[in-house]
Amino acid sequence: MISKAMEPFMAGSSQIRAMFEEGKKMAKVYGKENVYDFSIGNPGLKPPQEVFDAIDEINHELDPLYVHGYPSNAGYESTRKAIADDLNERAGGDFFDVDHIIMSCGAAYSINMINKCIFDPGDKLVVFAPYFVEYGNWARNWGADTLVVPANEALEFDPDAEALREILVPEVKGVMLNNPNNPTGKIYSRKALDAVADVLREAEEKFGHTIYLICDEPYRELVYNDADVPFPGDYYADSLIAYSWSKSLSMPGDRIGYVAVPKCAEGHEELSQALVVAGRVLGGTNAPTIQELIVERCLKSRSDLDYYKRNAHDLYEIVSEAGLECIYPQGAFYMWIKSPVENEYEFVQAAKEERILITPGSAFAGPGWVRASFCGSNEMIHRSRESWINLGKKFFPEKHQ
Amino acid sequence: MISKAMEPFMAGSSQIRAMFEEGKKMAKVYGKENVYDFSIGNPGLKPPQEVFDAIDEINHELDPLYVHGYPSNAGYESTRKAIADDLNERAGGDFFDVDHIIMSCGAAYSINMINKCIFDPGDKLVVFAPYFVEYGNWARNWGADTLVVPANEALEFDPDAEALREILVPEVKGVMLNNPNNPTGKIYSRKALDAVADVLREAEEKFGHTIYLICDEPYRELVYNDADVPFPGDYYADSLIAYSWSKSLSMPGDRIGYVAVPKCAEGHEELSQALVVAGRVLGGTNAPTIQELIVERCLKSRSDLDYYKRNAHDLYEIVSEAGLECIYPQGAFYMWIKSPVENEYEFVQAAKEERILITPGSAFAGPGWVRASFCGSNEMIHRSRESWINLGKKFFPEKHQ
Numbered sequence: 138m139i140s141k142a143m144e145p146f147m148a149g150s151s152q153i154r155a156m157f158e159e160g161k162k163m164a165k166v167y168g169k170e171n172v173y174d175f176s177i178g179n180p181g182l183k184p185p186q187e188v189f190d191a192i193d194e195i196n197h198e199l200d201p202l203y204v205h206g207y208p209s210n211a212g213y214e215s216t217r218k219a220i221a222d223d224l225n226e227r228a229g230g231d232f233f234d235v236d237h238i239i240m241s242c243g244a245a246y247s248i249n250m251i252n253k254c255i256f257d258p259g260d261k262l263v264v265f266a267p268y269f270v271e272y273g274n275w276a277r278n279w280g281a282d283t284l285v286v287p288a289n290e291a292l293e294f295d296p297d298a299e300a301l302r303e304i305l306v307p308e309v310k311g312v313m314l315n316n317p318n319n320p321t322g323k324i325y326s327r328k329a330l331d332a333v334a335d336v337l338r339e340a341e342e343k344f345g346h347t348i349y350l351i352c353d354e355p356y357r358e359l360v361y362n363d364a365d366v367p368f369p370g371d372y373y374a375d376s377l378i379a380y381s382w383s384k385s386l387s388m389p390g391d392r393i394g395y396v397a398v399p400k401c402a403e404g405h406e407e408l409s410q411a412l413v414v415a416g417r418v419l420g421g422t423n424a425p426t427i428q429e430l431i432v433e434r435c436l437k438s439r440s441d442l443d444y445y446k447r448n449a450h451d452l453y454e455i456v457s458e459a460g461l462e463c464i465y466p467q468g469a470f471y472m473w474i475k476s477p478v479e480n481e482y483e484f485v486q487a488a489k490e491e492r493i494l495i496t497p498g499s500a501f502a503g504p505g506w507v508r509a510s511f512c513g514s515n516e517m518i519h520r521s522r523e524s525w526i527n528l529g530k531k532f533f534p535e536k537h538q
Numbered sequence: 539m540i541s542k543a544m545e546p547f548m549a550g551s552s553q554i555r556a557m558f559e560e561g562k563k564m565a566k567v568y569g570k571e572n573v574y575d576f577s578i579g580n581p582g583l584k585p586p587q588e589v590f591d592a593i594d595e596i597n598h599e600l601d602p603l604y605v606h607g608y609p610s611n612a613g614y615e616s617t618r619k620a621i622a623d624d625l626n627e628r629a630g631g632d633f634f635d636v637d638h639i640i641m642s643c644g645a646a647y648s649i650n651m652i653n654k655c656i657f658d659p660g661d662k663l664v665v666f667a668p669y670f671v672e673y674g675n676w677a678r679n680w681g682a683d684t685l686v687v688p689a690n691e692a693l694e695f696d697p698d699a700e701a702l703r704e705i706l707v708p709e710v711k712g713v714m715l716n717n718p719n720n721p722t723g724k725i726y727s728r729k730a731l732d733a734v735a736d737v738l739r740e741a742e743e744k745f746g747h748t749i750y751l752i753c754d755e756p757y758r759e760l761v762y763n764d765a766d767v768p769f770p771g772d773y774y775a776d777s778l779i780a781y782s783w784s785k786s787l788s789m790p791g792d793r794i795g796y797v798a799v800p801k802c803a804e805g806h807e808e809l810s811q812a813l814v815v816a817g818r819v820l821g822g823t824n825a826p827t828i829q830e831l832i833v834e835r836c837l838k839s840r841s842d843l844d845y846y847k848r849n850a851h852d853l854y855e856i857v858s859e860a861g862l863e864c865i866y867p868q869g870a871f872y873m874w875i876k877s878p879v880e881n882e883y884e885f886v887q888a889a890k891e892e893r894i895l896i897t898p899g900s901a902f903a904g905p906g907w908v909r910a911s912f913c914g915s916n917e918m919i920h921r922s923r924e925s926w927i928n929l930g931k932k933f934f935p936e937k938h939q
Contacts, residue, residue: 138748138805139812140658140711142680146819147812183602192828196593201584205789242643242793242822249821253679257541274819278654279543310541347539388606390827392643404539411540411548418547418675420650421643425826426791427593 146274160494167492173521175509176494180387180470182440182512188386191434195427204426210417212240212395212424216433223436224397228368232399239412240424242392244355246416247379248275248313250396251351253415254408255310256281262351263304263312265296267320267473267503269353272313284309288503294321294464294473298332305336307344312337316366317356317468320501320508322449324364324467327372334373341375347403350376355394356469358385358439361446364467370399377402382432384470387440393428445470448511448518455522456509459529460536470512473498477532481507487531491524547675561895568893574922576910577895581788581871583841583913589787592835596828605827611818613641613796613825617834624837625798629769633800640813641825643793645756647817648780649676651797652752653712654816655809657682662709666697668721668874668904670754673714685710689904694865695722695874699733706737708745713738717767718757718869721902721909723850725765725868728773735774742776748804751777756795757870759786759840762847765868771800778803783833785871788841794829846871849912849919856923857910860930861937871913874904878933882908888932892925 139147156176163172195204211217214235221233241247256262258280264272266288273283284304289297296314314333316325337348352369357380360366369376381394396412398405416423449466456463456474463474476484476498485497485507498506511518530537540548557577564573596605612618615636622634642648657663659681665673667689674684685705690698697715715734717726738749753770758781761767770777782795797813799806817824850867857864857875864875877885877899886898886908899907912919931938 139655139808140661140680142658143655143812143816146815179608181603184606188606189597189602192593192597196590196597201590202582205585205589205791207580207790242826245823246821253541254544255539255541257543260541271819275821278819279541389608390606390824392823392826407540411544414547415544418672418679419820420647420676421822422646422793423791425643425793425829427828428826 145277149270149274156494156496159489163489163492163494170520172492172494173517173524174494174513175511176496177510180384180389180440180512181514182387182444184387185435185438185440187435187438188388188431191431192427194434195430199430204430206426208423208426208429210423211413212238213426213429213433216240216429219433219436220395220397228370230370232370232401233397234400237398237400237405237409239396239409239416240429241394241396241416242421242424243383243394244353244379244381245271245275246392246419246421247381247394247396248272248351248353249278249419250412250415251349251377251379252276252279252281252311253419254411255349259308260310261306261308263301263309265301265314267294267498267501267506268313269315269319270500270502276311281310285502292329294318294323295326295329296333298329298336301333302336302339305340309340309348310346311349311351313351313353314369315353317360319356319469320471320496320498320503321473322464322466322469322471323473324360324366327367330367330372337373337375347375349402352376352378354378355381355384359442359445359470360468361449361466366468370401374399374401375403385439386432386435388428391425391428391431393424393432444515445512448515451515452509452511452518455518455525459525460533461529466511470510472509472511474507474509476505476507479505481505484532488528491528493521493524493528546678550671550675557895557897560890564890564893564895571921573893573895574918574925575895575914576912577897578911581785581790581841581913582915583788583845585788586836586839586841588836588839589789589832592832593828595835596831600831605831607827609824609827609830611824612814613639614827614830614834617641617830620834620837621796621798629771631771633771633802634798635801638799638801638806638810640797640810640817641830642795642797642817643822643825644784644795645754645780645782646672646676647793647820647822648782648795648797649673649752649754650679650820651813651816652750652778652780653677653680653682654820655812656711656750660709661711662707664702664705664710664713666702666715668695668899668902668907669714670716670720671901671903677712682711686903693730695719695724696727696730697734699730699737702734703737703740706741710741710749711747712750712752714752714754715770716754718761720757720870721872721897721899721904722874723865723867723870723872724874725761725767728768731768731773738774738776748776750803753777753779755779756782756785760843760846760871761869762850762867767869771802775800775802776804786840787833787836789829792826792829792832794825794833845916846913849916852916853910853912853919856919856926860926861934862926862930867912871911873910873912875908875910877906877908880906882906885933889929892929894922894925894929
């Protein structure tokens with residue numbers, strides 16, 4: 138009755154759902170305010186004022202036929218032009234014209250559009266562990282399997298170019314790169330990215346076809362301590378960018394993003410046209426129009442990033458005080474914490490007993506670590522202090538004497 | 539560089555694009571007001587006032603974290619509950635609970651969600667000609683080919699149950715039904731639908747598996763002369779409904795719709811859960827939130843349907859005056875006109891010379907006919923009169939003496 142092709146998707150889904158249900162159950166037993174949920178990525182931050190102002194303008198000052206009618210499948214020309222100009226300015230080069238920006242209903246949809254355009258059944262996608270598990274599903278939609286480059290702790294979770302070289306086969310048509318990174322909160326170093334680019338160029342030469350670097354960048358603006366996120370086209374020509382305003386404007390429910398195809402990418406004209414068709418035949422037709430018009434008006438606006446910066450700082454202080462080892466987040470809104478026991482599921486279970494919800498690293502192919510999302514309220518982080526300390530005491534009683 | 543799987547999609551797309559470019563070119567040469575575009579489906583009607591009021595309420599009175607954060611993948615519970623209740627009331631039965639409504643970014647996306655859940659590579663979809671060509675693309679996304687039941691003029695373009703019986707094979711897992719119909723403007727008769735249902739039940743028995751009737755119903759509310767659109771679950775249990783508010787609220791750019799799984803459909807619980815997963819792994823994640831909240835507030839609102847009714851009437855008068863044979867539209871916003879010459883492309887070309895843009899029936903597997911969309915302005919319809927008369931004179935000089 139349900140297609141066989143759906144089975145692997147259903148199996149993965151029930152795991153995630155089980156965790157979600159667990160959280161709801163705990164909230165009922167202990168009270169919502171006594172459960173510290175670091176498992177999810179729903180921002181506790183509202184959009185900047187400019188978004189509300191834009192909605193008023195769109196609702197009252199623009200022609201309703203323009204606002205609610207069909208735009209082109211690629212999106213409003215004015216929106217795409219404004220984005221291309223903004224990106225060129227920020228990347229410091231002439232990378233994009235209006236035709237190289239294709240609006241989409243978010244980064245996840247953008248990646249599906251890209252995948253549909255580059256993968257045939259039997260092709261392969263490469264991902265760097267730890268990684269967001271949906272990447273595998275989005276490739277499987279189009280018949281492509283996933284090869285995983287193992288996480289390298291010695292490289293502080295930078296992508297491992299040498300391990301990439303060993304894993305590459307002729308069927309690889311795309312490599313996924315998420316920077317700033319979910320789940321580690323890392324910004325990949327320029328050195329590591331240059332090494333990855335060298336290996337990919339070598340493989341393109343050897344296998345005689347293009348290998349696209351699919352750059353998933355919803356966290357591009359969420360960086361702390363003035364860290365620099367290298368622009369993909371700068372270090373590897375055959376890059377495609379999937380973007381979403383979910384984080385930078387705190388509007389994940391709105392579903393608005395784009396695919397950007399830099400002019401340096403092989404076949405950029407044909408690929409841009411194919412992406413427009415892919416966006417339509419996948420059923421999205423076009424990105425939602427109100428949201429296109431919002432982002433066109435808010436390209437320079439940002440959520441209050443100091444909010445995340447403060448959360449990163451405060452959670453780091455508390456987790457460190459508890460005696461746990463973790464990486465100080467450089468970007469995104471995740472903290473990557475080393476499990477004090479090899480099997481991190483035990484640690485996740487112990488955390489749950491303290492009413493702390495965190496995600497096991499194995500869910501990201503990063504066993505031995507856990508992810509704590511700090512996009513919720515600062516107040517919850519402070520309320521959770523005692524639970525974190527109690528958790529630390531369980532594993533490191535000697536540090537708490 | 540671009541996947542082989544994308545090739546058939548690209549080929550189909552360039553045909554449509556060519557027509558679109560032709561229209562733009564003509565507007566430049568003759569002036570926009572002198573080109574009569576009956577080729578497209580972009581409503582010339584703004585949304586009802588309730589939509590604008592809802593946007594104000596959503597923007598100023600609701601919690602921004604609720605409005606712009608992630609809802610569940612299936613959509614807001616309150617939205618889905620309101621839709622289920624409204625549908626039960628209109629269908630006159632207890633067909634849906636909240637879990638059987640899954641929000642989506644429009645009917646096209648809904649159909650892709652359904653197709654992903656029911657088709658494996660090698661399976662087949664059946665469509666009734668004339669039909670919207672994207673149906674084939676949306677099935678091909680998931681490896682399913684399309685079988686076409688030929689149009690039957692003797693049945694006045696009702697679906698031909700006898701021809702369906704002859705075409706059915708064990709690989710058929712879904713049958714697409716679009717009612718009210720694009721491109722014919724027909725509302726399928728209850729008698730024809732009952733006959734289709736009989737054949738499908740017989741085939742389910744014979745082949746030993748479920749055959750879902752995928753009911754694409756964006757035009758459900760666009761009916762004239764108080765015609766009745768039979769509710770799918772009433773005549774065939776294994777029905778799935780794909781809906782969009784693009785037409786009923788005149789907001790096609792907003793991308794908001796749903797899949798509804800009636801309780802009478804085989805495996806409705808499991809299928810509802812699979813649809814939620816399909817919606818997410820296709821990359822849409824969730825339907826856009828502002829739009830979910832709009833439709834929740836506007837379930838009883840409608841665009842000014844008298845506008846389309848007047849357009850249908852006025853265009854029918856003009857086309858008949860020109861001496862052309864056509865079907866008086868019962869629903870949707872399309873008029874199906876018989877080509878006065880066997881090869882309707884000649885007729886489309888002659889129309890173009892009069893600056894009238896219409897779509898050849900072959901684009902819908904309905905050769906010998908053409909489609910005129912009357913969703914544009916009433917004023918344009920009246921301005922086009924002389925051109926229609928001139929077109930009629932070319933083919934029926936005897937009628938114009």
